[in-house]
Amino acid sequence: MAVSSSSSGSANALACFHASLLAPQTRRTAVASASPRRDSVRMRASTAAPVELKKTVWVWTENRQVMKAAVERGWSTFLFGSKDLGEDWSSTARINPLFIDGPEIFDGENQKVAEISQVSSPRELELVQPDNVEVKNIVIDFRGGWQVIPAENIVAAFQGCRGTVLAVSTNSTEAQVFLEALEQGLDGVVLKVDEMDDIIKLKDYFDRRNEAKSQLPLTKATVSKVEVVGMGDRVCVDLCSMMRPGEGLLVCVGSYARGMFLVHSECLETNYIASRPFRVNAGPVHAYVTVPGGKTSYLSELRSGKEIIVVDQHGLWRTAIVGRVKIESRPLVLVEAKDNSGDDTYSIFLQNAETVALITDDTGSSGRTAIPVTSLTVGDEVLVRKQGGARHTGIEIQEFIVEK
Missing domain, CATH: 2.170.16 (Endonuclease - Pi-scei; Chain A, domain 1)
Structure with missing residues (x-):
């Protein structure tokens, strides 16, 4: 899977959640083989390469060193609670600042680009459905202790819907849970951290699983x-x-x-x-x-x-x-x-x-x-x-x- 930094001004920004959010990962399918013989084993594997899956990473931090580490690793979209901080950092690094205002997220031109949904109960989880979403991005803040099962339910519910579903992660381990839910994973994560180590670990996680670009020469x-x-x-x-x-x-x-x-x-x-x-x-x-x-x-x-x-x-x-x-x-x-x-x-x-x-x-x-x-x-x-x-x-x- 490849790593991408999502931008609100992307040319292919999607208007609503009504097509494919999480395209099923193409696997190299096994083809049934004939009964093996002693002199040889006849078997075929598909030559199709896996589809390159892009995962979005937004970073939510107030630590400038974390910001620098993220930018160095190719992640340039940052969430800010303060416009002053966002403007200050934008003057020192080429970043895409997004601003949080209550349950909504806006870009620098004050255009709404995402909503934040807090999920701490089954009832709140049921409310997070494609038909209830009117923006192209949704950020889910899982609370109440449960993460794995709710994330899997979100993956299933939004399968075949357009847009980006991200989960707030407070460390790289949580991010991995969300990115692997139901094998497909959510579309991305908002990494809310103040330690560089979590940036480094998450990037290392992507590098080790960058299968779409990796083909060993034989x-x-x-x-x-x-x-x-x-x-x-x-x-x-x-x-x-x-x-x-x-x-x-x-x-x-x-x-x-x-x-x-x-x-x-x-x-x-x-x-x-x-x-x-x-x-x-x-x-x-x-x-x-x-x-x-x-x-x-x-x-x-x-x-x-x-x-x-x-x-x-x-x-x-x-x-x-x-x-x-x-x-x-x-x-x-x-x-x-x-x-x-x-x-x-x-x-x-x-x-x-x-x-x-x-x-x-x-x-x-x-x-x-x-x-x-x-x-x-x-x-x-x-x-x-x-x-x-x-x-x-x-x-x-x-x-x-x-x-x-």
Whole structure:
């Protein structure tokens, strides 16, 4: 989702709430796959990219440092209770000042741009309906302790209506609750804070979920070696999200760390074991896995609640939460592959089992998008993500390093 700062003078300002407020987020839909065979797994994932969702952020503060931090992060719409303060700040920064007068919000030309509705009871919540709104923006101030359920009810009620529905948030955690309600979230938030830390945290939240703009470059590598090596401690990563055919985790063994293999999830039905679309049998304990922020983590360091990146064969990614990590001793197989555009060699250890697969491109004549490691042969092509440097505490750095 991308971050935008809403302006009352926007060219596409909407006259009333009667079309689409919250367009359903386009998801990469899973396409039913044929029954998997031992020699290959046939599956397809949609090539459609997700729709870029814009979330509005207005900042309500009397702290000039908070204002500066917000402007530096691209948020320029500010709410003021005093016109003198708004005019003073406008003289030092390029901002869009809005002024609060009771339950209404006006722009600098004294045009009404929004209404504030306080919600502290079910009855007050019922009054906040599209048919009762006459302006293009509504700001909801949830009071009385309940936030999640009322926010979900607002998302449902205003689905298909034009305009902007924002919720007053007193910290970045509350803002996240409103932005994720019923998955779609409200249209935006009014961040009412006097601490810079909340501005920084909210911007970091958007950056980590900026899926619409994020597509990781993947490249083909040709398998050059497949070797059964014996027992090792491997890690199954169970997520709090379902994965679709063609999705998995980017993993490498720590040696040859400049290439991450795309390991498929266990989302497919078989004759011998039920589908586990939340799980990736990712590799041994010392392997790296990609996490948000351009970082990696050892598989052994993953814990419940940690964020991780799920990637599909087109490079589109999304974040997910780790539910649990399961480490068990299992027979391993070593896979090495050479970069098709150079001489680099990458390697990965995986459990030697039919349910463990590497993702490949889906443009070939075979139509395969994943190959079980038990069927992997020299000459097969799989997808990897090339990395440019060594790693220190999960962060890419430029230094002399030899890995074997």
